[in-house]
């Protein structure tokens with residue numbers, strides 16, 4: 001028996017394609033966000049609330065990642081925005097090559113902003129960079145305030161944490177301060193917003209956040 | 220389950236490496252998996268069982284080396300393994316911490332059969 005040293009990252013292939021995506025998005029001056037969360041935290045609801053506002057200012061397209069169905073794409077498409085559907089066929093996350101082929105099929109020159117809804121999953125999407133400007137994660141307060149320490153990776157990799165379903169705060173034992181503190185222990189730079197897709201509370205802050213980040217990247 | 224995609228990458232990389240050696244059987248694949256890597260080693264083993272038949276790694280073994288999370292303070296240089304995943308410097312209180320290890324998902328090395336079952340390599344050398 002003899003040993004052969006390899007030293008290769010299993011994610012290396014994805015990383016290379018993510019770099020190509022980044023380069024391509026920059027070439028078209030296209031701003032992009034990757035929305036990640038556990039299933040049902042409210043990614044589609046947030047898009048449905050946000051898109052009408054964004055469409056007043058930006059030319060937006062959405063990529064919808066779903067394991068099986070086209071339901072989210074239909075909900076978002078009903079707003080009149082261009083939606084590109086990716087069905088991962090059982091895969092628990094979007095990867096860079098899926099985004100890459102979507103980029104080749106979208107008219108990138110006619111867009112300002114690309115919003116990507118990842119597959120609902122609290123672990124896997126965090127391991128697969130897509131090459132976008134920023135990652136945003138949602139944690140709905142019904143999931144529990146212990147999630148940052150239990151699933152640290154996504155909190156570490158995200159630029160913004162949205163604590164969603166804040167309208168339910170009196171119905172669940174969710175310690176907001178504890179969740180924020182522990183999220184910041186994992187990622188001291190993370191920004192945090194409280195929001196309700198149901199009541200619209202916090203929506204302004206989220207739109208402002210997008211505007212600011214957009215300007216810092218493309219302004 | 221993204222372990223299938225990761226395993227496909229693994230098999231591709233390992234096959235290429237074995238090919239470069241002139242062929243033969245791969246007996247062992249040694250992986251370094253960080254404490255904070257988003258991968259499940261049991262699922263990797265499962266994907267290996269499903270996907271390795273018919274490759275040079277068929278019948279071989281996967282070996283995992285667990286790498287602890289280690290972070291370094293960019294202000295004062297202190298490095299440590301954070302208890303409870305707290306990314307804050309215990310020495311200066313700095314919050315700008317760099318991950319030194321713990322995110323690995325690397326194929327470190329493979330073990331191959333000596334000349335292997337390669338038909339081109341006879342049991343003893345008839346050169347003289």
Ligand SMILES: Nc1nc2c(ncn2[C@@H]2O[C@H](COP(=O)(O)OP(=O)(O)OP(=O)(O)O)[C@@H](O)[C@H]2O)c(=O)[nH]1
Nearest residue numbers: 038039040041042043044045120164165196197198
């Ligand atoms: N009360 C309340 N319910 C919400 C809120 N946001 C979303 N929901 C509900 O939560 C459920 C899931 O929301 P979705 O927007 O489909 O969540 P998602 O993250 O897109 O789900 P997947 O795509 O399946 O991962 C729906 O029934 C929404 O109506 C909120 O702020 N408050």
Ligand SMILES: [Mg+2]
Nearest residue numbers: 043044072117
């Ligand atoms: Mg959805």
Ligand SMILES: [Zn+2]
Nearest residue numbers: 292295308311
């Ligand atoms: Zn320090």
